Amino acid sequence: MAKGRVTVIDIAKAAGVSKSTVSLVLQGSPLVNEGTRSKVNAAMRELGYVYNRGAANLRQAGAKSKIIGVVVNDLTNGFFAELAVGVDMVVQSAGFVQFLSNTSESIDRQREVIASMREHGISGLIVSPARATESVDFKPLVAAGIPVVVVVRNLPGAKVSSVVSDNQGGTSAAVEHLASLGHTRIAFLGGFPDTAVFEERLEGYVDGLKAAGLGFHEELVVSSAPSRAGGVDAIGRAMTMSDRPTAAVCFNDAVAFGVCDGLRARRMEPGRDFAVVGFDDVIEAQTAVPALTTVSVDPQGMGRRTAQLLLKQINAGKAEPESVTTAVRLVVRESCGAAQKKAGRKTA
């Protein structure tokens, strides 16, 4: 009992049929007689059989491994955790299982992790690439016919599918909204300038200014780490200028929270004395005080979307690279001052 593993042969013997029949039952083939089927199932239950997927994959030697790999660059960031959960949902319900790994933005780690996943025979890969990932890293995968879809961060040169949110549209909408509230000095705060996401969001910011008939002032763009601490830093620098902004679109919610912290440290109340808008709509955004106006990207939905795309490609055998950008919407809450009945925003 505690000896060897229970195999199809054991249950074949127990059920008085051949191993082939057992295999048929395992795959739910319609060829097998109802009676034998239940006899076999009973034997399986009896002996505590567990399917050996490794052996099966070996024979099938194909895209049928039922494992899909997911690698994210920062699991501790709620956004990515949420994304992974979204992926897991659809992947799981399609009978696949998720192989999740975290790279912590390390490109070496990413390489290791992907190599390991290949060895395990994943039938598809979803990656939110670490910074500075090069498209060549995915070459071997696509050459081997393994569908890959990158998510969140696009990878210019790579011939793989991608799912990114409408960064440009998001910040553009945020700026227009602030402008409609009467703001004219609107800053863009936080984020590292050398990333595709930053570029897109900044572009949207510029678009928004143009659409609102406002001029672009370079000094109103202040970059920083895309973190809460970075936000504190950015607003600090922004407030030193002579002609201060009265509102800010932030690179992401973490930065926005930092900006709020920084404002309070200066005895200014976000939403009353200064308007701030975030990006991502992390879970804390709605419960924070004040509730954060932000661009909602629904990471979980994005994860689901990504997984669906990947599954489609897996089933299609070999699909064309496809890129989808997911819609985004501005969620107006308190931090931009719009919810306040009083018309006045006081410039500090």
Added chain:
Amino acid sequence: MAKGRVTVIDIAKAAGVSKSTVSLVLQGSPLVNEGTRSKVNAAMRELGYVYNRGAANLRQAGAKSKIIGVVVNDLTNGFFAELAVGVDMVVQSAGFVQFLSNTSESIDRQREVIASMREHGISGLIVSPARATESVDFKPLVAAGIPVVVVVRNLPGAKVSSVVSDNQGGTSAAVEHLASLGHTRIAFLGGFPDTAVFEERLEGYVDGLKAAGLGFHEELVVSSAPSRAGGVDAIGRAMTMSDRPTAAVCFNDAVAFGVCDGLRARRMEPGRDFAVVGFDDVIEAQTAVPALTTVSVDPQGMGRRTAQLLLKQINAGKAEPESVTTAVRLVVRESCGAAQKKAGRKTA
């Protein structure tokens, strides 16, 4: 090229040796001559060989699958994400790969996920059990000789190892600290009473009161969902009583943040008008305003510790169940009022 997979036989042929030799190289055996080793390695690089772990596992038919399964009950909770990252760190550096899944507190999902992991031949399992998990769920695993360690939430009946934080010691320390600041009406806010963690933390709360020479008053324990919203709710109910508390130890940081929100909604400033202490020391605790005094459990360290324990058991072949409780420490920041120079805490 795009035809069949490259196998050991292919590279054996290319390198002019036998498949056995290639296998030896693969395993880094010292038996093979340096010259042949490099010849083989060259051939592998040349042909783009990828190791087929499935086939290997099949033959080795043992605990050598190099996969360890990790299942958590709520990945979107930063605490668990952090835990998973900690696990991944040590697991990865030991040459294993992590198979992470999320159950969203669904016990059915948990069962599915674990079954799937078994089919894939994991050589060990780390579980943060979903609520209402029964010890019998792990029976088959341990019967099959697969090491299991539960983490965060203990599982009374199960003969498996566990790693939990010193919940009791944590709340006890928190209460004593509040008492030392002069508080006498200290509440315990938030959490579901039917969980082991709640029980332990509550017990610590009682211990702390006793140690400080304060009496236990049942009405000062108000449970709620262990979330931010739950915290708002709990403090709301706490403030309706005639003899109000002046301080609170919260079930976790999420609750603590909710309590802060609720206080502000009542025009009270946490840390000045009311002392609040959290539990977990989530990443936001230090940057929040006011910075949250909390019991730090270092989830990442806990994850590392857990992984180490599991690896030890895997290597030892079959190890005795072992339970470790990880140390915890009170991090005094602003929300309990201690950092303030002025002696006065005003009771509301």
Added chain:
DNA sequence: TTAAATAATTGGAACGTTCCAAATTTGTCA
């Protein structure tokens, strides 16, 4: 009834690796 068709079942032969025992090469010492 029987031939033909259909439904169920079944032995191998793979799949890509590791292990074993045995074979081969190389080196050492009298």
Added chain:
DNA sequence: TGACAAATTTGGAACGTTCCAATTATTTAA
């Protein structure tokens, strides 16, 4: 130089599954 030891290398035979072609049992149609 021969004999022995050490260092390398090597063919199968597994591992647990699926697939294929072939066999056997059961219906159906005439």
